[in-house]
Amino acid sequence: xxxxxxxxxxxxxxxxxxxxxxxxxxxxxxxxxxxxxxxxxxxxxxxxxxxxxxxxxxxxxxxxxxxxxxxxxxxxxxxxxxxxxxxxxxxxxxxxxxxxxxxxxxxxxxxxxxxxxxxxxxxxxxxxxxxxxxxxxxxxxxxxxxxxxxxxxxxxxxxxxxxxxxxxxxxxxxxxxxxxxxxxxxxxxxxxxxxxxxxxxxxxxxxxxxxxxxxxxxxxxxxxxxxxxxxxxxx
Amino acid sequence: xxxxxxxxxxxxxxxxxxxxxxxxxxxxxxxxxxxxxxxxxxxxxxxxxxxxxxxxxxxxxxxxxxxxxxxxxxxxxxxxxxxxxxxxxxxxxxxxxxxxxxxxxxxxxxxxxxxxxxxxxxxxxxxxxxxxxxxxxxxxxxxxxxxxxxxxxxxxxxxxxxxxxxxxxxxxxxxxxxxxxxxxxxxxxxxxxxxxxxxxxxxxxxxxxxxxxxxxxxxxxxxxxxxxxxxxxxxxxxxxxxxxxxxxxxxxxxxxxxxxxxxxxxxxxxxxxxxxxxxxxxxxxxxxxxxxxxxxxxxxxxxxxxxxx
Amino acid sequence: xxxxxxxxxxxxxxxxxxxxxxxxxxxxxxxxxxxxxxxxxxxxxxxxxxxxxxxxxxxxxxxxxxxxxxxxxxxxxxxxxxxxxxxxxxxxxxxxxxxxxxxxxxxxxxxxxxxxxxxxxxxxxxxxxxxxxxxxxxxxxxxxxxxxxxxxxxxxxxxxxxxxxxxxxxxxxxxxxxxxxxxxxxxxxxxxxxxxxxxxxxxxxxxxxxxxxxxxxxxxxxxxxxxxxxxxxxxxxxxxxxxxxxxxxxxxxxxxxxxxxxxxxxxxxxxxxxxxxxxxxxxxxxxxxxxxxxxxxxxxxxxxxxxxxxxxxxxxxxxxxxxxxxxxxxxxxxxxxxxxxxxxxxxxxxxxxxxxxxxxxxxxxxxxxxxxxxxxxxxxxxxxxxxxxxxxxxxxxxxxxxxxxxxxxxxxxxxxxxxxx
Ligand code: SF4
Ligand code: SF4
Ligand code: SF4
Numbered sequence: 001x002x003x004x005x006x007x008x009x010x011x012x013x014x015x016x017x018x019x020x021x022x023x024x025x026x027x028x029x030x031x032x033x034x035x036x037x038x039x040x041x042x043x044x045x046x047x048x049x050x051x052x053x054x055x056x057x058x059x060x061x062x063x064x065x066x067x068x069x070x071x072x073x074x075x076x077x078x079x080x081x082x083x084x085x086x087x088x089x090x091x092x093x094x095x096x097x098x099x100x101x102x103x104x105x106x107x108x109x110x111x112x113x114x115x116x117x118x119x120x121x122x123x124x125x126x127x128x129x130x131x132x133x134x135x136x137x138x139x140x141x142x143x144x145x146x147x148x149x150x151x152x153x154x155x156x157x158x159x160x161x162x163x164x165x166x167x168x169x170x171x172x173x174x175x176x177x178x179x180x181x182x183x184x185x186x187x188x189x190x191x192x193x194x195x196x197x198x199x200x201x202x203x204x205x206x207x208x209x210x211x212x213x214x215x216x217x218x219x220x221x222x223x224x225x226x227x228x229x230x231x232x233x234x235x
Numbered sequence: 236x237x238x239x240x241x242x243x244x245x246x247x248x249x250x251x252x253x254x255x256x257x258x259x260x261x262x263x264x265x266x267x268x269x270x271x272x273x274x275x276x277x278x279x280x281x282x283x284x285x286x287x288x289x290x291x292x293x294x295x296x297x298x299x300x301x302x303x304x305x306x307x308x309x310x311x312x313x314x315x316x317x318x319x320x321x322x323x324x325x326x327x328x329x330x331x332x333x334x335x336x337x338x339x340x341x342x343x344x345x346x347x348x349x350x351x352x353x354x355x356x357x358x359x360x361x362x363x364x365x366x367x368x369x370x371x372x373x374x375x376x377x378x379x380x381x382x383x384x385x386x387x388x389x390x391x392x393x394x395x396x397x398x399x400x401x402x403x404x405x406x407x408x409x410x411x412x413x414x415x416x417x418x419x420x421x422x423x424x425x426x427x428x429x430x431x432x433x434x435x436x437x438x439x440x441x442x443x444x445x446x447x448x449x450x451x452x453x454x455x456x457x458x459x460x461x462x463x464x465x466x467x468x469x470x471x472x473x474x475x476x477x478x479x480x481x482x483x484x485x486x487x488x489x490x491x492x493x494x495x496x497x498x499x500x501x502x503x504x505x506x507x508x509x510x511x512x513x514x515x516x517x518x519x520x521x522x523x524x525x526x527x528x529x530x531x532x533x534x535x536x537x538x539x540x541x542x543x544x
Numbered sequence: 545x546x547x548x549x550x551x552x553x554x555x556x557x558x559x560x561x562x563x564x565x566x567x568x569x570x571x572x573x574x575x576x577x578x579x580x581x582x583x584x585x586x587x588x589x590x591x592x593x594x595x596x597x598x599x600x601x602x603x604x605x606x607x608x609x610x611x612x613x614x615x616x617x618x619x620x621x622x623x624x625x626x627x628x629x630x631x632x633x634x635x636x637x638x639x640x641x642x643x644x645x646x647x648x649x650x651x652x653x654x655x656x657x658x659x660x661x662x663x664x665x666x667x668x669x670x671x672x673x674x675x676x677x678x679x680x681x682x683x684x685x686x687x688x689x690x691x692x693x694x695x696x697x698x699x700x701x702x703x704x705x706x707x708x709x710x711x712x713x714x715x716x717x718x719x720x721x722x723x724x725x726x727x728x729x730x731x732x733x734x735x736x737x738x739x740x741x742x743x744x745x746x747x748x749x750x751x752x753x754x755x756x757x758x759x760x761x762x763x764x765x766x767x768x769x770x771x772x773x774x775x776x777x778x779x780x781x782x783x784x785x786x787x788x789x790x791x792x793x794x795x796x797x798x799x800x801x802x803x804x805x806x807x808x809x810x811x812x813x814x815x816x817x818x819x820x821x822x823x824x825x826x827x828x829x830x831x832x833x834x835x836x837x838x839x840x841x842x843x844x845x846x847x848x849x850x851x852x853x854x855x856x857x858x859x860x861x862x863x864x865x866x867x868x869x870x871x872x873x874x875x876x877x878x879x880x881x882x883x884x885x886x887x888x889x890x891x892x893x894x895x896x897x898x899x900x901x902x903x904x905x906x907x908x909x910x911x912x913x914x915x916x917x918x919x920x921x922x923x924x925x926x927x928x929x930x931x932x933x934x935x936x937x938x939x940x941x942x943x944x945x946x947x948x949x950x951x952x953x954x955x956x957x958x959x960x961x962x963x964x965x
Contacts, residue, residue: 024770105398107520144779146787149713151780152655153295154754155763161256161299169261189247189434190471192267193255210255214262215468279758283624295773298763303756305627306765307620308650314617317610318582318624319756325579325608326629336757356620359613
């Protein structure tokens with residue numbers, strides 16, 4: 001049994017493909033040929049590293065939108081994890097979903113929608129079971145050197161969150177229609193993320209690397225010039 | 236005030252001091268306030284922070300700010316500001332530091348740190364006449380820990396620790412602490428409320444405050460889609476509704492003298508604001524709780540009757 | 545309203561003054577040319593901040609004095625000022641130290657060097673004003689360096705040494721200098737007050753690392769949510785503190801050259817031929833030394849080891865002084881309730897791996913809340929330790945030193961408290 005950090009996962013679930021190669025999350029670490037990766041994505045991701053391991057895809061976001069009307073994935077991911085393990089029955093899974101959401105104080109119809117979502121996710125996923133724990137050692141213990149004043153937790157590289165591509169959070173994508181836009185700059189002002197800049201003529205340009213898809217811009221645009229599409233670029 | 240710098244939205248400064256990529260929720264009102272507030276403050280700022288949602292914007296090794304940042308501890312961000320301000324002053328006075336290295340010292344905290352655990356340190360700093368800014372991003376609960384009630388949570392709201400039950404149909408039964416009045420009672424040079432929906436009002440207030448030496452305190456309504464249970468796209472709209480219903484008065488106090496900077500000509504019913512947020516859902520479903528809604532409306536009306544006479 | 549005595553010329557530019565411990569550490573702050581003094585009053589620390597505020601108000605000291613509204617805020621301001629590049633001095637005591645406790649860990653984690661004088665006072669409840677070391681030892685894990693002082697001269701000198709070690713770029717950790725309430729804080733002793741020019745030579749200007757400046761933005765104190773980072777930074781602090789041992793030794797050499805007083809991490813008293821060693825720290829060490837003298841006169845080979853530097857813990861010095869001894873009596877003027885004294889296990893751990901480790905390490909609790917320790921009590925502890933050694937037995941729990949006259953007094957007071965006469 002492993003607790004806390006899982007070093008030798010039987011299976012790994014990833015909510016969005018963009019996290020697959022995140023430097024700090026490193027979800028693929030410790031995976032072996034007999035472990036399974038589940039990726040929430042409507043289509044396959046073609047990346048070299050993924051060729052060596054077994055990958056299952058499922059469009060949980062699509063299902064969540066269908067059943068709950070929102071991209072809330074916890075019930076769906078939980079159900080998939082239960083089924084993959086081959087250890088937890090459908091009944092226990094749905095019971096747990098119901099209990100967790102009731103504790104959050106959600107209304108019964110929302111809980112019911114989530115239970116339906118969990119059920120469909122459970123039934124549409126195959127079971128892979130847990131793999132054994134006999135594994136080759138991955139780690140070596142090293143000595144930590146004293147770095148003096150370089151070993152102080154000060155951050156000198158300011159304004160560097162741009163390295164984190166929060167665009168992967170986006171489920172819906174705002175798109176500016178240049179024909180309707182009057183360059184009033186309202187969307188630029190209200191974007192909480194500083195993800196909209198203005199070009200030399202004053203028209204908004206959206207930074208899709210970081211836009212989280214909150215759609216404040218869409219709501220605030222007085223010309224209805226920002227339309228919305230389901231995001232697929234990250235799949 | 237001789238020149239009014241901010242007249243239309245075209246005057247909003249273009250320089251960004253807060254870059255994208257923070258881990259804060261999509262549609263976070265606090266983040267939006269900070270971004271605009273920083274534009275009005277300009278550069279050469281050190282933010283001094285107490286534990287809250289915005290703490291997570293700078294987690295090692297990333298910070299979205301092009302300015303400096305110092306996370307302190309939950310109860311004592313204003314005291315942290317004191318140490319920085321005093322150190323800069325004494326080092327400049329002693330000739331150990333070039334005056335061009337000086338910075339504006341700006342405390343930013345949530346309402347829990349401002350109204351509860353950090354109130355003592357805030358009172359101390361204001362009383363000592365510390366030359367600093369305080370921006371409280373008020374999302375009316377402890378958002379970072381999962382939206383438990385703070386003393387800034389409004390009566391009638393449901394939070395993780397004030398869930399509505401048959402014994403407590405209102406959810407939170409305590410009134411929202413009036414931080415504006417607590418701050419104002421110290422008679423600092425400048426106190427103001429701001430809203431992310433009323434950008435020009437916000438920028439003008441920051442601009443005005445820059446001319447004062449001493450405490451300059453801002454209470455910003457900060458819609459929190461996660462805790463309030465609203466669509467992320469509705470953040471600005473909610474802030475606007477809070478102002479238009481009169482729930483969030485826009486005002487300032489210069490050395491204690493209060494002026495309302497915006498008086499809604501015809502206030503919308505508070506219901507318009509309440510019914511679009513899950514934290515107030517129990518006031519409408521399964522049956523509408525007319526008496527609590529009426530009580531909230533009454534409090535707002537009473538407030539404005541004193542303003543309008 | 546100067547409380548100082550007249551200068552009594554001693555040649556060599558030395559100035560002898562009769563100073564209280566509070567005055568002495570205030571002088572040390574003044575001689576160190578500190579920039580910033582955030583303060584908040586608490587007995588028995590008040591005299592220190594009264595003196596400093598007066599000097600600043602009279603223009604005798606070019607520093608900023610700010611009275612805060614609590615110790616939590618005082619420590620916060622002290623830490624951020626040090627991180628901004630000011631040389632900071634402050635002082636507190638007991639409940640005040642605990643009220644600001646979380647900030648000790650923060651200041652150390654920011655690697656912001658400053659000097660905090662703790663005027664030791666036992667912790668409530670029950671509340672008292674008298675000293676023991678539960679307050680300062682509660683801070684032992686915080687990352688602050690800790691210096692414990694026996695007399696007024698040492699208090700002054702160790703504040704200067706503390707600045708030099710704390711600000712050294714090989715260390716960069718804050719420091720606590722402990723002086724016992726009343727026994728040092730309000731006790732006048734003859735002190736050799738260093739010359740300003742010599743102190744200036746000893747203590748170069750503080751050069752902060754990554755201070756907050758307009759030209760060089762920095763983010764400080766940010767969360768490290770990735771567990772290996774936390775582990776890494778925390779252990780860097782540990783290594784910095786271990787480095788402080790050598791840095792202290794170098795600084796002490798320089799100090800000796802300039803001021804002709806010698807300071808090592810520990811001080812040995814009649815140890816060479818001793819078979820039983822009393823281990824102590826702080827002001828009661830003086831009465832421990834008297835007890836050693838008395839026992840020596842009766843022919844017992846007793847010595848004393850004073851611990852001056854408590855963090856970093858001077859393991860090698862302790863091994864050097866205590867290996868091969870028959871009995872070690874560790875007098876803890878503190879109590880970790882449910883265990884015993886705080887320093888005793890640390891001493892025992894340092895000696896455990898030695899072939900020639902002492903036969904008995906006796907944990908003793910004495911002097912809590914300012915309770916005196918008489919000669920008979922010292923003798924009793926030494927006797928118990930030697931008896932255990934002869935029996936080849938270990939102690940069963942700590943030994944509390946408490947006298948019959950005290951038991952009688954307590955009994956009569958308990959009677960009064962419960963309504964008796
Ligand atoms: S708010 Fe609408 S009209 Fe105005 S600039 Fe943005 S997209 Fe164009
Ligand atoms: S969706 Fe939100 S984050 Fe994206 S551009 Fe619009 S306002 Fe900015
Ligand atoms: S919980 Fe609310 S205040 Fe906190 S980051 Fe999310 S939206 Fe912002």
